[in-house]
Amino acid sequence: MSVAHLIGKAGKPYTVEVEKCHIRQFAQAIGDTNPLYSDEEFAKKTVHGGIIAPPTFPIAMSEESDEDLDLGLEYSRMLHGEQRFIYTRPIRPGDVLTCQLKVTDVYEREGKNGTMEFIVMDTEMTDAAGAHVVTSRTNIIYRSVSANA
Amino acid sequence: MLELAQLTTGQELPAYTKEPVTKVQLVKYAGASGDFNPLHTDDAFAQKIGMPGVIAHGMLIMGFLGEYVNHLAGDLAIVKDFSMRFGAMTFPKDTITCRGVIKETYEQHGARFAVLTLYAEKGPEKVVGSGEATLQF
Numbered sequence: 001m002s003v004a005h006l007i008g009k010a011g012k013p014y015t016v017e018v019e020k021c022h023i024r025q026f027a028q029a030i031g032d033t034n035p036l037y038s039d040e041e042f043a044k045k046t047v048h049g050g051i052i053a054p055p056t057f058p059i060a061m062s063e064e065s066d067e068d069l070d071l072g073l074e075y076s077r078m079l080h081g082e083q084r085f086i087y088t089r090p091i092r093p094g095d096v097l098t099c100q101l102k103v104t105d106v107y108e109r110e111g112k113n114g115t116m117e118f119i120v121m122d123t124e125m126t127d128a129a130g131a132h133v134v135t136s137r138t139n140i141i142y143r144s145v146s147a148n149a
Numbered sequence: 150m151l152e153l154a155q156l157t158t159g160q161e162l163p164a165y166t167k168e169p170v171t172k173v174q175l176v177k178y179a180g181a182s183g184d185f186n187p188l189h190t191d192d193a194f195a196q197k198i199g200m201p202g203v204i205a206h207g208m209l210i211m212g213f214l215g216e217y218v219n220h221l222a223g224d225l226a227i228v229k230d231f232s233m234r235f236g237a238m239t240f241p242k243d244t245i246t247c248r249g250v251i252k253e254t255y256e257q258h259g260a261r262f263a264v265l266t267l268y269a270e271k272g273p274e275k276v277v278g279s280g281e282a283t284l285q286f
Contacts, residue, residue: 022181029177030212031168034219046224055215055228055282059208063183076198080207084232137232 003073003117003142004106011069011101016061020093023053026060052090058136059083061091061099062123069101073119073142081118082139088132096128104137117142150223153254153286156263162249165217169244170205178209205239210278214267217247218282221265226284229262233269233280243271252281261286 020038027037032054035042043051091097105120119140125133151162175189184206187194192202211233218228239245252264267280 025177026181029174029181030209030216031174032212032216032219034216036219036224047227048224054212055218055231056208056212059184060182080235082232082234083208083211085228085230087227087229087231090227 003071003119006071006103006119007106009069009071009103011065013098013100014065015096015098016064018053018061018091018093018095018097020051022060023051023057023091023093026057027054030054030056048090051093053092055085055087056083057091058085058123058125058134061097061125062101062136062138065099065101071103071119077143079141079143080138081141082137084137084139086135086137088134091125091133095133097125097133098127099123099125114144116144150225151221151263151284153226153261153263156251156254158251158253160251162221162251162265164246164248165220166244166246167213167216169242170209170239172203172241175203175205175209175241178206178212182206182208184208200238201240203241205241205243207233207235207278210235210239210245210269211280213245214247214269214278214280214282217249218265218267218284221249222284226263226286228282229285230283231280232282233267233278235278237271237275237277239271239277243277245277246270 024038101123104122107118108115121138123136127133179185179190189206195203248268249265252266254263263284265282269278270276
């Protein structure tokens with residue numbers, strides 16, 4: 001099955017409020033003790049001017065959607081190949097982010113086990129004023145069925 | 150902490166070694182990230198699909214690199230772009246070392262940037278993933 005028809009598919013926009021304690025828990029799980037993520041007094045004195053979220057935090061926002069975009073893909077064939085975060089500004093506690101998942105690209109490459117398909121999914125996050133905050137770009141490797149045997 | 154004026158292309162940055170990955174950490178990361186795929190938390194499930202046991206979330210390892218990057222950036226620089234390509238799997242008890250090399254520095258629209266090439270390794274020459282970060286000073 002080709003996955004080319006998935007380009008342009010989009011999920012329903014959803015809104016998430018960023019909580020200070022979620023940022024702290026996320027940093028703690030990584031074992032990241034940087035006070036930038038928890039200590040307002042410290043963070044104020046940095047270039048950021050206040051607490052921000054760790055660079056990979058947007059991934060936790062991608063999981064907040066109530067309903068997954070059903071692309072009809074087999075979960076067992078999907079591999080997380082690459083991840084990228086393109087920032088206009090850092091995420092801060094209190095941000096109300098509107099997020100939307102879109103399939104922005106699909107392409108093929110010849111691999112050792114036959115043709116591999118790649119699916120690029122962007123989750124764009126904008127703030128309450130409608131300004132872009134960050135785009136979370138996930139590159140999925142969709143393995144061919146034969147490679148799965 | 151990086152001083153932009155002192156950075157040169159090809160310069161190796163001080164490496165940073167994390168505590169070994171633990172199963173408890175994977176459970177914590179599942180909760181904090183919302184990624185509850187049992188491959189990362191349930192040994193029996195992982196073994197059923199051919200793994201020796203649970204494996205770490207790729208995003209946890211990217212989180213280690215993010216920790217490294219903001220540690221280097223200190224209170225001076227802002228992460229504008231951050232990417233990682235996932236390679237080998239990481240298992241509990243693996244120790245990850247983060248390394249960075251300056252790829253380039255440049256100026257654009259009056260702002261100054263440094264691009265870092267990043268590596269996460271679980272031993273000498275055992276790269277589990279590589280990435281890149283653009284810092285704005």
